[in-house]
Amino acid sequence: MNDVTEDCSEYVVTANEVLSGDTVFRASDDTWVRGIDGAAVLKCEDTGFVALGEAQKDEHANIVMGAYLVEVSRESGAVRPVHIRERIRALGPTVRADLAQVAQGFSTSEVVDQ
Amino acid sequence: MNVHVTPEPNMYRYDEFDRKFVDARVAQFRDQVARRLDGTITEDEFKPMRLMNGLYHQLHAYMLRVAVPYGTMSSRQLNVLADIADRYDRGYGHWTTRQNIQYNWIRLEETADILDALADVEMHAIQTSGNCIRNTTTDAYAGAAADELADPRPVCELIRQWSSLHPEFTYLPRKFKIAVTGSPNDRAAVRVHDIGLRMHLNEKGERGWEVLVGGGQGRTPMIAVTVRDWLAEADLLPYLTAVMRVYNLIGRRDNKYKARIKILVHEMGAEAFSAAVEKEFAEAPKETIEVDARELHRISSYFAPPAWETLPAFVPEIEEKKLADRGFRQWLSANTAAHKVPGYTIVNASFKPAGGIPGDATSEQMRAVAKLADEYSFGEVRVTHAQNLTLPHVRTSDLIEVWEKLKEQDLAEANIGLIGDIISCPGLDYCALATARSIPVAQEISTRFADIKRQHDVGPLKLNISGCINACGHHHVGHIGILGVDKKGKEFYQITLGGSSAENASIGKILGPGFGAEEITDAVETVVDTYLNVREQGEEFLQTYRRLGAAPFKEALYAGN
Ligand code: SF4
Numbered sequence: 062m063n064d065v066t067e068d069c070s071e072y073v074v075t076a077n078e079v080l081s082g083d084t085v086f087r088a089s090d091d092t093w094v095r096g097i098d099g100a101a102v103l104k105c106e107d108t109g110f111v112a113l114g115e116a117q118k119d120e121h122a123n124i125v126m127g128a129y130l131v132e133v134s135r136e137s138g139a140v141r142p143v144h145i146r147e148r149i150r151a152l153g154p155t156v157r158a159d160l161a162q163v164a165q166g167f168s169t170s171e172v173v174d175q
Numbered sequence: 176m177n178v179h180v181t182p183e184p185n186m187y188r189y190d191e192f193d194r195k196f197v198d199a200r201v202a203q204f205r206d207q208v209a210r211r212l213d214g215t216i217t218e219d220e221f222k223p224m225r226l227m228n229g230l231y232h233q234l235h236a237y238m239l240r241v242a243v244p245y246g247t248m249s250s251r252q253l254n255v256l257a258d259i260a261d262r263y264d265r266g267y268g269h270w271t272t273r274q275n276i277q278y279n280w281i282r283l284e285e286t287a288d289i290l291d292a293l294a295d296v297e298m299h300a301i302q303t304s305g306n307c308i309r310n311t312t313t314d315a316y317a318g319a320a321a322d323e324l325a326d327p328r329p330v331c332e333l334i335r336q337w338s339s340l341h342p343e344f345t346y347l348p349r350k351f352k353i354a355v356t357g358s359p360n361d362r363a364a365v366r367v368h369d370i371g372l373r374m375h376l377n378e379k380g381e382r383g384w385e386v387l388v389g390g391g392q393g394r395t396p397m398i399a400v401t402v403r404d405w406l407a408e409a410d411l412l413p414y415l416t417a418v419m420r421v422y423n424l425i426g427r428r429d430n431k432y433k434a435r436i437k438i439l440v441h442e443m444g445a446e447a448f449s450a451a452v453e454k455e456f457a458e459a460p461k462e463t464i465e466v467d468a469r470e471l472h473r474i475s476s477y478f479a480p481p482a483w484e485t486l487p488a489f490v491p492e493i494e495e496k497k498l499a500d501r502g503f504r505q506w507l508s509a510n511t512a513a514h515k516v517p518g519y520t521i522v523n524a525s526f527k528p529a530g531g532i533p534g535d536a537t538s539e540q541m542r543a544v545a546k547l548a549d550e551y552s553f554g555e556v557r558v559t560h561a562q563n564l565t566l567p568h569v570r571t572s573d574l575i576e577v578w579e580k581l582k583e584q585d586l587a588e589a590n591i592g593l594i595g596d597i598i599s600c601p602g603l604d605y606c607a608l609a610t611a612r613s614i615p616v617a618q619e620i621s622t623r624f625a626d627i628k629r630q631h632d633v634g635p636l637k638l639n640i641s642g643c644i645n646a647c648g649h650h651h652v653g654h655i656g657i658l659g660v661d662k663k664g665k666e667f668y669q670i671t672l673g674g675s676s677a678e679n680a681s682i683g684k685i686l687g688p689g690f691g692a693e694e695i696t697d698a699v700e701t702v703v704d705t706y707l708n709v710r711e712q713g714e715e716f717l718q719t720y721r722r723l724g725a726a727p728f729k730e731a732l733y734a735g736n
Pocket of ligand 1: 600603608641642647648
């Protein structure tokens, strides 16, 4: 068994909705939501992979595509991806705040200030 | 009653075959989407089908790339592109460096409707993706430029028809790009394409083509080599077929990073490659040649020049305005180009406002340019590879009005060919392959150099930015190139200097260690200031770099580190 006590990061499951192509996150009630704030946060990679396995059933059902785990951290209470690519994917283009998830309550600087 | 009739420009029109083919493809794709949505086919099965129809999936959503064949379109088509932006996207599109348009927020279920709307105006999204021959590009000033030998677009159209779903060339080792220029001043970047064609005239005034092969950008940038100095126009398709056959047969398929024709030409050597092509060409059946010549003649008739009037070359009001109004003078010198017919001028609409997103166009701007094309340019518009639009045939006497109307749409920034006219790929803000953002870097640099007088003092300077090594932002051929990389999770930017996509093409050289996102604009400014300090009278940035090399720029950027 893995010893995860020392470094146990947090993860969320993400994918893209087939119909719209939009970025979506797996919520704790096993539905898919558009904002990362609604995502179920999974402690440690092992837990993440279990949830990912469940989520992939929705890939087979053609609801979403390309599900994977994204490492996140807490910033002022909010769940945010660690890597900039995933931050932009979650929160939207940094250059069109009007079109990004930013319009739904995030600030542009949040996307890039790490 | 006054009925406004939209002028139909002289450009290629679909024949019955084209129309049936495009309609059939839309119907086929509609069925494929339905089967994807009902679960009959998986994403893995669907992906190659959607890519063949220009539908990518990017960082946030589906992205549709629509072909604008060789960058030429009518105002009617541009209006439809605007309608698509409003109805199916978020009110804007993005001009690409292959003279196409991309929409960033497309829904899968609506894609077939969009393709239908495009087919209604003889457009499609085929061959904008995949390992096929992509949209052939050419000089945005084709058919209008004072310096061209002849309009290259009939040959582009011939290539389009020959390459569209060519059964032999649908699954090439990699994607394949062809560019054509009819002018000795290369505005089509032919030397950094898989095949570049450059028109020449012989002593009898007959047209022939220089064939260049093996150029390209990406992770292994190379300048094309000339494999034929002169090819009679009638031999063009058999010869291109021979090049493609050699590539298709012995181009590498085992490693996608070594699969472009440039690697084959490099590994075989130019002479051996040429010999293989000549052998293939000599063995090819020649009975098709006559057919091609007839077809080229038929196609050429579509590109007959518009009904130009006989006009005076000298327009006193324009000369007076030039003297009186510095803004107009700057716009005239940067954003217009000499037309082949006296009394006409080529006008560029700059989609590069200071601090703006290079190449992004709102639906309102598209409609405004379409209206200007109707009123002032025989209904004709071009997309440039530098992500701007061109009105090719504007009466010189109309220039003040056109300038005023472009200003109303924020499309008159007097910066074409200057440092504010930055080519930038979408980068990490949109692109799933990106390693760093490119648009914010472009925005910061164009803001820093927002002073138009300063840009004009600096003179011609092409600054190109890519968000990863794929080089869609053409950074290798920017006089100043910027490549965004990921360094331990942080965005980092490498500077290259000395690139050019013009007739004297060169690949830029990396200057030294890269810069963080917060340092890159200062670094660019240091490069520009250094050039201003060391340039000789009348010397452009590239000339100074070629005379002095990288030393003074390195010294200015890295001394003391
Ligand atoms: S250069 Fe890279 S980041 Fe830019 S559009 Fe091309 S693939 Fe995307």
